Amino acid sequence: MKKSICFLTDSIFSIGGVQRVTAVMAKALCADGYRVAIVTLDKPEAQDTTLYGLGEAAIDYHYFAYPDTPAWKQIFCKAYSLLYRKCLPQTRFTSRLYAHSSFPSEKRDALARVLRAGRFDVVVGVHAPLAVRLAACRQQLPGVKLMGWIHNSHEALFGQQSPYLGSVLRRHYEQQLQTLDRTIVLCQYDAQRYPFATQVIYNPLTLTPGPPSRGTSKRFLAVGRFTHLHKGFDLLIDAFHLFAATDNEWTLDIVGEGPEEALYREKIAQYGLEQRIRLHPFTTNIQQYYSEAQVYVLSSRWEGFGLVLVEAVAHGLPVVSSDLPTSEELLGDFGLYFENGNVEQLAERLKEATQIDWPKKSAEAFRIAQRFDISKIILQWKEIL
Numbered sequence: 001m002k003k004s005i006c007f008l009t010d011s012i013f014s015i016g017g018v019q020r021v022t023a024v025m026a027k028a029l030c031a032d033g034y035r036v037a038i039v040t041l042d043k044p045e046a047q048d049t050t051l052y053g054l055g056e057a058a059i060d061y062h063y064f065a066y067p068d069t070p071a072w073k074q075i076f077c078k079a080y081s082l083l084y085r086k087c088l089p090q091t092r093f094t095s096r097l098y099a100h101s102s103f104p105s106e107k108r109d110a111l112a113r114v115l116r117a118g119r120f121d122v123v124v125g126v127h128a129p130l131a132v133r134l135a136a137c138r139q140q141l142p143g144v145k146l147m148g149w150i151h152n153s154h155e156a157l158f159g160q161q162s163p164y165l166g167s168v169l170r171r172h173y174e175q176q177l178q179t180l181d182r183t184i185v186l187c188q189y190d191a192q193r194y195p196f197a198t199q200v201i202y203n204p205l206t207l208t209p210g211p212p213s214r215g216t217s218k219r220f221l222a223v224g225r226f227t228h229l230h231k232g233f234d235l236l237i238d239a240f241h242l243f244a245a246t247d248n249e250w251t252l253d254i255v256g257e258g259p260e261e262a263l264y265r266e267k268i269a270q271y272g273l274e275q276r277i278r279l280h281p282f283t284t285n286i287q288q289y290y291s292e293a294q295v296y297v298l299s300s301r302w303e304g305f306g307l308v309l310v311e312a313v314a315h316g317l318p319v320v321s322s323d324l325p326t327s328e329e330l331l332g333d334f335g336l337y338f339e340n341g342n343v344e345q346l347a348e349r350l351k352e353a354t355q356i357d358w359p360k361k362s363a364e365a366f367r368i369a370q371r372f373d374i375s376k377i378i379l380q381w382k383e384i385l
Helices: 017-031 049-058 069-084 094-103 104-118 128-136 154-158 167-176 231-242 261-270 287-292 307-314 325-334 344-355 358-373 372-383
Strands: 003-008 033-039 060-063 122-126 144-148 182-187 219-223 251-255 277-281 295-298 318-321 337-338
Touching: 003 017, 003 128, 017 033, 017 049, 017 307, 017 372, 069 094, 069 167, 094 128, 094 167, 104 128, 122 128, 122 337, 128 144, 128 167, 154 167, 219 231, 219 287, 219 307, 231 251, 231 261, 231 344, 261 337, 287 307, 295 307, 295 344, 307 318, 307 325, 307 358, 318 325, 318 344, 325 358, 337 344
Parallel strands: 003 033, 003 122, 033 060, 122 144, 144 182, 219 251, 219 295, 251 277, 295 318, 318 337
Antiparallel strands: none
């Protein structure tokens, strides 16, 4: 009898690349005979199994909400947490205490009870914060294999300019992740930067590709959430403005939603490019945009993996990308790279992309896409489960 696998996630019934990858892996393991469950912080009323085709598999869903911590206890927990962040040495012992003060026993015990009740052989904490929470429950889950699945890049999490963690929490996260049985990361570049052994497993292609691009539309495409700085769509709009000064044919489609939309629209209006740069909301038929594009552009300042790159090459699209280690690892010499954050260089690469041998580049894209077929990725997962 195959093992019982649980994915612990903050959300599965919402739009996002991590949600989609988690759903695809859960469905694939379920189809292979594993008993699969998802413990989610979503509210029960958010359930929508039509999303990502979740209804196609017999996945068990468990809805979890953290209980409140008594006010008197919060005072002590906050006091220690402050000491840890400001004064105490960053040791394994103080980190363990901080894991308990920042994740009090009421919350920790409640999560452990849910996971024990499921009788899971393996629990996978999706994303670094939940992997760290899972590590804090280590003693309460004897006999269960605990794994972290890190979807952000090492630089974004632990770099000096990390938008997520300060220097104190970086050390805490590293110490807590070491207590797990396995930590999965998404590229070799990141694996080399952790102070402990990790397992590299690429994300699979998570959608059924639409019709291949014909390469005649003269349309650039970028896809991603409109969040602060991350996807670099502000850089892309600036670069397209420079590119458009010498080109009056190509257009740019950006598909996504989020808090920076107003900023993008303001930039587009400022440049007078309303007819050439179009913002589109997220759609469950994203394949249509890939099929109708001629070149994909990834302008991100950081990426844990760059799932959109896999989706792009699966539609036969050449790629312009910032010189992120993940992009270079996934695409090799195939990509047209620019220095991360360099608007002028990005504009130059856009120009170069309009002049490439498109049929030759497109054929190469399809060959690259084959490396990310779910049938190949699931074999690596099964080896560690």
